[in-house]
Amino acid sequence: MRHIIIRNIGPIKESELELKRFNFIIGPQSSGKSTVAKILSTCSWVEKEVATTMNESTIADADSFISLMRDFHKMIDYYNEGSEIIYETDVIRISLRGKDFQVKLKNQELYQREKICYIPSERNAVTLPELQGFEFGQTNLRSFLFDWYNAREFYDEDNKTDILNLGVKYFYNPSEQKYKDRIEHVNGQTYQIPLGSASSGLQSVVPLHIMMQYYSNQFFQTFAEKTSFDTDVKTRVIQSRLIDKYVLGVAYPGFNPSDRVDLIKEQNERIHERNPESLKLLEKYREELDRLTVPKRTSFIVEEPEQNLYPATQIDLLNAIVMLCSGARKHSCTITTHSPFILNYLNVLIERYYKKMPDQVKLNPEELGVYITNDGRLTDLVQMNLQTGKRSVNAEDLVEAMRVMYQEYREIKNM
Secondary structure, three states: EEEEEEEOOOEEEEEEOOOOOOOEEOOOOOOHHHHHHHHHHHHHHHHHHHHHHHOOOOOOOOHHHHHHHHHOOOOOOEEEEEEEEEEEEEEEEEEEEEEEEEEEOOHHHHOOOOOEEEEOOOHHHHHHHHHHHHHOOOOOHHHHHHHHHHHHOOOOOOOEEEEOOOOEEEEOOOOOOOOOOEEEEEOOOOOEHHHHHHHHHHHHHHHHHHHHHHHHHHHHHHHHHHHOOHHHHHHHHHHHHHHHHHHHHOOOOOOHHHHHHHHHHHHHHHOOOOOOHHHHHHHHHHHHHHHHOOOOOEEEEEOOOOOOOHHHHHHHHHHHHHHHHHHOOEEEEEEEEEEHHHHHHHHHHHHHHOOOOOOOOOOOOOEEEEEEEEOOOOOOEEEEOOOOOOOEEEHHHHHHHHHHHHHHHHHHOOO
């Protein structure tokens, strides 16, 4: 269960969402889509920090929480005394009302560490090689670029990857002096160019596709190789608290912290002697350490995936996104969009699910949330047929502009 309420923040007057594995938010420019996505991103990050460190005071107060969103997501002057955020999952409850900020860790043991991957609308910035040495501060763009630089290294000349059905491959060439991100024709001969010289559509979709492909699969296979938790300060804090809770707290209830070093030595000796109880405590400690330090899935938050893409390519991209998130890890994905093509195509994916079509990308409607922003509020677009019990997306109003356009065209033509 993930539930979020937002009131009086930026363009959002009041919104309430029951978040599913797949969430889509559509609406006009400046209607609050990205506001919701950015708040969700921040709350998810706070949940991760609080749950993994087992410390409800990780974010000290309301000012710290507001500053985190303001600086990381550039949400300047979005807040006032009437602003409110309530974010609740099975693990945590976060509440911000004006200057009142509270965090309640409900059930820390339910938390499974996840990778939070925010893919902003400015993702084509990766095509500018001079940005690699540029200092952005602690912003979502900096975080995205850091994730991008990790992801692209996997796709070298020996591991080129197709980009949707566009007839091109992407690869990273570290031997290039400047333009290391490369695009080539699928035959490997017709052309090979820097990503920054490709079309605007490719400059937008390549970073998105590569990021989702890498962080839905390969990231988890190479995580241990790229991360040294022995030197990670946060992980040492987690280790210390897990030892206190699952080893010392069980073996020596109410132990004196001043005896901690001696008690750890005693447990180490018992483990060396293969003491069954100490070995059981060690196994529990290792399980908990793995749960809190090794990501099990990714939470993708994507702004405007349709940028500069032809409608058919938007459909191919949505197929790819759903497919990449539908594996055993059960990644989640929240998408903001302006595209009626994407939302209407969700009904195709849902119908495939109901018809149990083999070898087809499909979407369980129970795992889908779809909302439209209007006048500072969000309206749920998922509807249920009372006769059949089947769900669908009420996307008819999204094509109203096209109906009006064609109606006028027919009227003029018949004059």
